[in-house]
Amino acid sequence: MNEKQTKRIQTVQFAPLSEGVKSPNRGKELNSIDDVNLQLIVELGKTNLKVRDILKIKPGVIIPVDKLAGEHVDVVINGSSVAEAEVVVVDEKFAIRITDIVSKLEREERMND
Template sequence: MNQLNGSAAGANGSDYAKVQFDDLQDSGGKDGGEVNLDVILDVPVTLAMEVGRTRISIRNLLQLNQGSVVELDRAAGEPLDVFVNGTLVAHGEVVVINEKFGIRLTDVISPAERVRKLR
């Protein structure tokens, strides 16, 4: 068994020098208020719109076929929920542009409210 005397002994018995790290420095703006978001701007996220939800038994799920209607918990005309990576970030309404569906955001959830919902 190797003894440790101020240095770490490796598996083959060789000694490794101690490493000393410098204190972390704030590399932000002069007042510390600037944040460089460039490093995350190209990170892909999943954006999903939810029309509504429902709970059904597996028995009823297995009986669904083409033409079946499933009632959701939301009334017609209510705004859709917009999720980013599973977190509610906004509400919106469906629009059609050039024969494709889209969503017009009508209410964006504030960051403070999103953090409050995480607790």
């Protein structure tokens, strides 16, 4: 390379981050997204089936899952378990009653399993 083509390389210098910065809108951040839709899934149970068994499924076929009647179910929001609940019937429709909120530490432990 000749002198005109030589590039100068420098290390980037950033100002230090200050830890005590307070936002004037602190606490209002969540209110700004309170109308965002999230996918909530209640998992009643799981099972593994072979393709031949899936092809035999017809109305009236009972598929056993790994949960027992009366067991708690997991409440999953965007792929992360956030609560436990029990299935209830309200006005002849299934619903859930939240029984326990999963702590942040528990969620992190479950993700690492």
